[in-house]
Amino acid sequence: MKIMENKKRKITIIKNGPYIVSGNLPLAKEIIVSDENGDSVGWKKSEKYSCPEQYSLCRCGASKNKPFCDGSHVKSEFDGKETADRGIFSDQCEKIIGPGLDLDDLPELCARARFCHDQSGDVWENTERSDDPKSKQKATREASLCPAGRLVAREKNSGQAIEPELEPEIGLIEDPEKKVSGPVWVKGGIEIESADGLNYEKRNRVTLCRCGKSANKPFCNGCHIDEKFNDGDKNINY
Ligand code: FES
Incomplete structure (x- = not known):
């Protein structure tokens, strides 16, 4: 019997592990464009990844194959506890x-x-x-x-x-002005399921922590700047 592929667009958070992204969601770098004063003024889409229907993105910040999970969360004993408010x-x-x-x-x-x-x-x-x-x-x-x-x-x-018009896709934010990599940008109302099986409110735009250090997991709280997080992308001038 042929097993039906689950094409539902969704991110599933694995306990102390990665984000499983399902449903053929495109993945690309999203660069913050700054002006001469260093102010953020726009976005530039950069490298597009070729991905299968389902892929896993590192959430702990320790993968040696970023942006993808390579299992390093086990060795690093990543504590990915979700502490964000579940309310709307x-x-x-x-x-x-x-x-x-x-x-x-x-x-x-x-x-x-x-x-x-x-x-x-x-x-x-x-x-x-x-x-x-x-x-x-x-x-x-x-x-x-x-x-x-x-x-x-x-x-x-x-x-x-x-709200801006955003197609369902996944962005990996890069912030050349601060010389850091930023969070996972979830666009276009993609479902996000917590490690305990509950859904967060579906929204047009949210950012998920990928440095592993946010105090408001699964969401980004901006601490990647203090942590000087970078995902090792050689195309970005850190
Ligand atoms: S979540 Fe698996 S290596 Fe980071």
């Missing part, structure tokens, strides 16, 4: 009310990609003065470029989330 984003976030735009903010999810601020004002200041169309547009852009889903801009009257 809208119940946990702070709601910032602006005159022309609202902003949901959950700092625990910050991946420190730094799209939320530049020389001309940060997303919070721009939300506060969002009665000015330029500031509103800027706040919307800053929130939408955040890979981690920490920041979500909302239409004033309808409360509708303003």
